[in-house]
Amino acid sequence: MKNGVVIVGAGHAGVQAAASLREEGYDGPVILLGDEKELPYHKPPLSKTFIKDVAAQPQPLRGETFYTGHSIDFRPGSLVESIDVPARRLALAGGEDLAYDHLILATGSRPRILPLPGTDLAGVLSLRSVADARAIREHSAGCEDVVVIGGGFIGLEIAATLAAGGRRVTVVEALDRLLGRAVAPLIAEHVRKRLEASGIRILLKTTIERIEGDNGHVSGALTSAGERLPAKMVIIGIGVVPNVELAQAADLAIANGIRVDQQMRSSAAEIFAIGDNASYRHWQTGGDVRLESVQNATDQAKLAARTIVGRGSDYGAVPWFWSDIGDMKLQMVGLTAGSDRQMLSGDPADNRFSVYHFIGERLVAIESVNRPADHMLGRKMLGLGFSPTPEQVAGGAEALKAALAALPAA
Incomplete structure (x- = not known):
């Protein structure tokens, strides 16, 4: 009896890996472990339609019947505590032990923490999950002033959405332009001008010294220039860090993510890493990259599935990304x-x-x-x-x- 493939992480990469295994004809057990209780959902809408519409619900990546109909054992609320690489076993929270023939780590990433006084106040939030989006939606219903720390894609998407809903929004960016090295300066400047024309205040070359509160709830943020910005909600969007702790504890190679080869194999041949947490040598640039996009997660998942069934090839997908800002x-x-x-x-x-x-x-x-x-x-x-x-x-x-x-x- 095959132990099959265990997939840790039920985001875009993990769900696609499970689907692709079945599409490629894999007939062994497929177990999909998700740490959230939700049915796996699309993440891009969370910073836009979801937070502005109180009636909006998460958009499932696949219907519930997809998993049962394709013999995919989806287990929500499952936390993996450790990997025993030589024994090919996982230890789950609660004491369960799970064996595998192949393991796919699709553990994604999490918001980068800002080490500032006041980040533990109510109303100081980041966005990565539907629970985070619900919290932003609930807090925004009762506030007029919002400070967004970070002028990257996620911060600007949220800023534009909240401003369109009538909030006074200030974006604070440490660099001298928005969107860092993500886009050409011409596009960054165009985005800045249009956001400012829509009423969003943008402070460049500025940092936050501390976040202030009143009775445990955020009330404002103090900038490096000494200005106090009133805020009933502060959104921290200064990038993400890959979730590599599980792999690192198992002595897998780590280099700004879980290091993988051109077939998505980690330093342990039977363990794969895909999506936000995977670092690899890119065919176009010749340098090491870790890409955070739905396209990258999906294409890497498809390749990992093909590799497992013996039809793998070198990863050569053309990367593409998108962002809706205002x-x-x-x-x-x-x-x-x-x-x-x-x-x-x-x-x-x-x-x-x-x-x-x-x-x-x-x-x-x-x-x-x-x-x-x-x-x-x-x-x-x-x-x-x-x-x-x-x-x-x-x-x-x-x-x-x-x-x-x-x-x-x-």
Whole structure:
């Protein structure tokens, strides 16, 4: 009797791994362990539609019948305490011992902690789970002033959503621009201007010295410039850290995440890591990366399943990301690391434009604002290894489509 595959983590990566194992014809036991009591759900809506709509419910990744119908043993509320690598066994909270043939670690990440006085006050929150989103929604119902610490994607998504709901929002960012190294400076500046035009106050090159409270509840935040910002809610969004403690305690290789090879294997051949917690050598940049995106989690899960059934290949998925911030849909494809030339397509004044990134003549990434056609074409171009000329980029979507259509003849 097979012990089968045990998957630790029931987010996007873990659920996709379970589904892909069945799609690939794996007929052994598949056990999916989730630490939350919820049915696995989509996370991107939590910072947008969920927190602004009191009636919104989590959107399930799969219906409950999917798990039973595909003989996937989904166990919510399961906490893994340790891994015995030589014995291929897990110790679960409560005393249960669980054997496996293959183990997939899809443990994700958690919000980075801000070591400041006052972070333990009621109303100081971060967003990672549906429980966090419910808390933000409940607190926002009774407050007018909100401080968001961190000008990254998650902080700006929440800031835009709460501001649209009538709150006075201040974003505090330690760097000299929003979105750090996540997007081109031109896009970061465009986002800043549109958010400020919508009424959001943005403080750059500013940090928070302490969070103040009244009767155990947050009442304000003191900046490095000495300004006191009133706040009935403070959102901390300064990035995440990968959940590697379980793997680290089992002596698996760790390097800004669980180190994996091109087939998603960890340093123990029967243990895989996928999603936010997996660090690997990227095919495009040649450097080590750990990507936090639904696409990366999904594609790595599919590859881990293929590897387990003996049909694995080197990971070569083109990375892509998205973020909805106010009236701006940001879509990114590829990685900008090492790019030395940029080309603008479209006009930022129209709130519709793209920035093409090149290394020499080679296209490596496209960042778009409200230009979904550019994004989809970018995914095709990078997937095919095709780099457009400046004239083709200037010609817009039609010129790029024509260039792609001509590839087979060429």
